[in-house]
Amino acid sequence: MVNIAAIIYEPGNSVRNKTGGWRTFRPILDIKKCIKCEKCYIFCPEGAIQEDIDGNFIIDYDYCKGCLICEHECPVKAITRVREEK
Ligand code: SF4
Ligand code: SF4
Structure with missing residues (x-):
């Protein structure tokens, strides 16, 4: 059986999937x-928006593809x- 969690969370995947270099426009969250x-x-679609410890939403630009x-x-x-x- 395939371990889905291992596929998604394997450390190498997140590095390989950094999409920050794709952007033409950068979203700014106020x-x-x-x-x-x-x-x-x-x-x-990239899971690039997360909630911080203060409950604010923040954008992780390493993964935001714009x-x-x-x-x-x-x-x-x-x-x-x-x-x-650039
Ligand atoms: S959480 Fe809602 S209001 Fe806040 S930036 Fe995202 S979409 Fe906009
Ligand atoms: S990838 Fe970037 S621009 Fe696209 S929805 Fe996520 S945060 Fe917004």
Whole structure:
């Protein structure tokens, strides 16, 4: 039987799957506007949005590929974009 957890969480996978270098645009999350609805957290295809110990949502740019689904889904426009500097 295949151990799914081992496949997903094997350390090498997370390094191999870093997608931060793909971005053209970088999403910026304004925690002052955020109502903590969790939509960005739920819809991010990379799992790049996490909740910190203070309950704020933060973006891990090592894994954010810049698809901007989070910006599209945020109901209060707390996520905006800036052009990525290379
Ligand atoms: S831009 Fe895409 S990958 Fe990056 S945090 Fe938003 S939903 Fe996730
Ligand atoms: S979708 Fe917007 S309001 Fe909801 S948790 Fe994310 S940043 Fe906050």
